[in-house]
Amino acid sequence: MIRLSRTVNHNAVKPGRWLGALVLLLVTAIAPAASAQDARAILQSAFDNWRAHSSHAVVEMLVKRASGNRSMTMESWTEGDDKALVRFTAPARDAGNATLQLGSATYVFNPKLNQVIKLPASAMSQSWMGSDFSYDDLSRSQKVVDDYTHKLIGTKTNDGKTVHVIESIPKPGKPIVWGKQVISVRSDGVLTEIEYFDQLGKRVRAMTADKIGTLGGRPYPIVMTMRTDAKPGQFTRVTTTAAQFDIKVPSYTFTKSNLQNPR
Amino acid sequence: MTNTLKTFTPLAWRNLWRNPRRTVITLIVVSIGLWSVLFFNSFLNAWMQASKDATLSLLIGQGQIHAPGYLDDPSIEALMPPPSGKLLAALNDPRISNWVARLQLPGVVESEYKTLPINIMGVDPEAEKHISSIPGKVVEGHYLTSTSDAGVVIGLHLAERLKTGLGRRVILMSQNTEGKLSEQSFDVIGLFDADQATEDYYAFTGIKAAQQYVGLKNQIAQIAFAIPVEENLDPVLSKLKQAAPDLDIRSWKELSVYLATSDSFMKGFIYVWLAVVFSLMAIGIVNTQLMAVFERTHEFGLLRALGMKSRRVLLLVTLESTFLIGFGVLLGMLLSGLSIYALSGGIDLSGFAAGLEMAQGGQVLFPKLDPVAFLVFSLLVWLLGILVALWPARRASRLSPVEAMRYAS
Secondary structure (H helix, E strand, O other): OHHHHHHHHHHHHOHHHHHHHHHHHHHHOOOOOOOHHHHHHHHHHHHHHHHOOEEEEEEEEEEEEOOEEEEEEEEEEEEOOOEEEEEEEEOOOOOOOEEEEEOOEEEEEEOOOOEEEEOOHHHOOOEOOOOOOEHHHHOOOOOOOOOEEEEEEEEEEEOOEEEEEEEEEEOOOOOOOOOEEEEEEEOOOOEEEEEEEOOOOOEEEEEEEEEEEEEOOEEEEEEEEEEEOOOOOOEEEEEEEEEEEOOOOOHHHHOHHHHHOOO | OHHHHHHHHHHHHHHHOOOHHHHHHHHHHHHHHHHHHHHHHHHHHHHHHHHHHHHHHHHHOOEEEEOOOOOOOOOOOOOEOOOOHHHHHHHOOOOOOEEEEEEEEEEEEEOOOOEEEEEEEEEOHHHHHHHOOHHHHEEEEOOOOOOOOOEEEEEHHHHHHHOOOOOOEEEEEEEOOOOOEEEEEEEEEEEEOOOHHHHHHEEEEEHHHHHHHHOOOOOEOEEEEEOOOHHHHHHHHHHHHHHOOOOEEEEHHHHOHHHHHHHHHHHHHHHHHHHHHHHHHHHHHHHHHHHHHHHOHHHHHHHHHOOOOHHHHHHHHHHHHHHHHHHHHHHHHHHHHHHHHHHOOOEEOHHHHHHHHHHOOOOEEOOOOOHHHHHHHHHHHHHHHHHHHHHHHHHHHOOOHHHHHHOOO
16 A cells, blocks of 8 residues: 555646546546445545546645755646656745656656656655655655555545555565555545555554645545654645646656756 | 993993982883784784684685686586595695585575575585684584585574574575576574684585485585695695686685785884884983983083093993993893793683674684794884984083083082
8 A cells, every 4th residue: 555655746846637536536436435345446546537637737746844845836747657747846945856757767857957857766765855754755655555455444534434444465575565555535536545554553644634625626634744754843744726637748748967057 | 442432331330320219210111012013913813813713714714716617606517526536636635634525505585574685505524623713613513514414504694684594494595507596495503703704604414415306416516625824825836827817716815805905014014013012121220311412411521521532422421321221221121021831722712702702713822932023022112112222322422521410410
């Protein structure tokens, strides 16, 4: 489930994927799932749906630290499951910084250096733009459903709607560090919470939907917060302010030249 | 000359004991000084040996073989096939007690909490037990059991940094033969306790498991060999180089420059110590001898007045110093010989283990008596002692008989 979570995190920052997944969830998961197969089906269809969509969104990211808050605005484009571009637009200090994900490769552009850097694998788990997200959270969208076994472990209520709680455990031998993930999906297909646990069952971090509204005509987690349990008082909050879905994204968008010199 | 010596030897000897207190003080100065040099030398050597053994037996061995270019850029492209033919025959030389083949690749290790750089070491556990001390340093869990054991043994400190532990899985990532990234989960089956750098630097797994993981057939990165007798190192090395001229073959001195440098530094350091101790000893000797000459002014004046030549006075006083310092040197040799013998069973420094770990030292030192150093240092102290004692002797010989006779002591 880690991969899904990563995907989901990714979506949190790049709402296109989120929305794609959510749309599908909405369509396919109207009937509440009640068994393991159904749990997997929900995630599987979310994943499949995601793959087939494109998006363009404007997102604000607030990074809360003991030393102060940092607020950034970014614009993102996604297509399919392996192409994504995020470009920061504000504040001036961060504007122009961009991250391009092409398949399994991640490229970073820094306008001050005027240089595109391909991230080495060892850097993938480092913090992305000083937030609680890592580069890994942005990428690795594939094999999400396949590497875990999913089980419906309960239900709760959110905003008058039923929320299904799915426990996802990595399949043996898969290169996944997490012990398990617990994912909450609301009956209308909105992911409300993703919790990451270490192998001893201790929660490491969690992402929660703080505000669910309508965006681009769909129910959507407009405000999502990522918290690391070992660092109380710190979090990263992602707010999607505008989004379009299933639009035609020009093919030049996801190129290194566009990463460096935006058209 | 012989006759003179025959006369002067008993004279000088008796003169020494006319003032036993002064003589004993000088004896103590000389013998303690020499004892400190000799004992310190053997202690330092033992220390050096212990830390060298500890470091080399960890992983390095007395030498290693790599493909050319591997040490500059340890990548999957700079590997070599397992030894065969001439090289294999040379490695099976009886002077090489053991050798192992390893696959060492740079990579990263990932846990739930952290991602850290690491060297992935594919090893043959059985062979490794004979050459490396790490299998014996596993304090939790167990060492690898076979070449295809896909568990991983990591250092205690690394496990602490990763916040992982025994029985949990970590992900190892490394470049594979296709130039892509291989990632695989490995269960932590053992934790070893070595120095912190080693604990942080290596993750051990079975060599076959490691080869399979990055898509290799049987290529290896490194052959490490042990040569128990130091003198055999150079001949065996040149024999290996002859057998495999295309490979990069190096001794521990080239592989661990730090160790080789500290080795030669320690050897030079004893001379610094000798110089310091000897300066103090010289002050002691000159001071007491000058005092003696001063007290005996009247006596020297009388001897001169009776017709003794000044050269003879010089000889007499020098003979006295020769006996005095020589006796002190013998005493010092005896003392240091006894104390080295008493400690030859080993000095256990495990009480300072934490500090020693940083210096990569061994925990038990075995001081040994090095006969050459023993004789050389003793002789050196004796001769230098006589040399500085020439000054008071010269003063005694230069006394004017008339003035000296008048001198009331």
